[in-house]
Amino acid sequence: MVVDMAPTVLDSLLDPFSRCLDAESALRITEFRVDQGVQVRIDTLAERANDGVLNEDERTEYESLVNAADLISILKLKAGRRLKADRG
Numbered sequence: 001m002v003v004d005m006a007p008t009v010l011d012s013l014l015d016p017f018s019r020c021l022d023a024e025s026a027l028r029i030t031e032f033r034v035d036q037g038v039q040v041r042i043d044t045l046a047e048r049a050n051d052g053v054l055n056e057d058e059r060t061e062y063e064s065l066v067n068a069a070d071l072i073s074i075l076k077l078k079a080g081r082r083l084k085a086d087r088g
Helices: 006-019 023-030 036-051 056-087
Strands: none
Touching: 006 056, 023 056, 036 056
């Protein structure tokens, strides 16, 4: 049985980062939204991926965007938790 350690390692990497955030920075991270042009590109690539027609460059770009979106989501979650902890 293989145990997925990625969340634990990622938490170990990002927890110290989240502790560096002051309330204003944490709030700004939680309010972050993807630029409309970037979202359109992600949607286009997602549709092409679902249709199975991505070329290699598009696949690399799409994977990078998905990974970035995942990281941003985790940072937003951690920033939100930081704000909750600060409010008591």
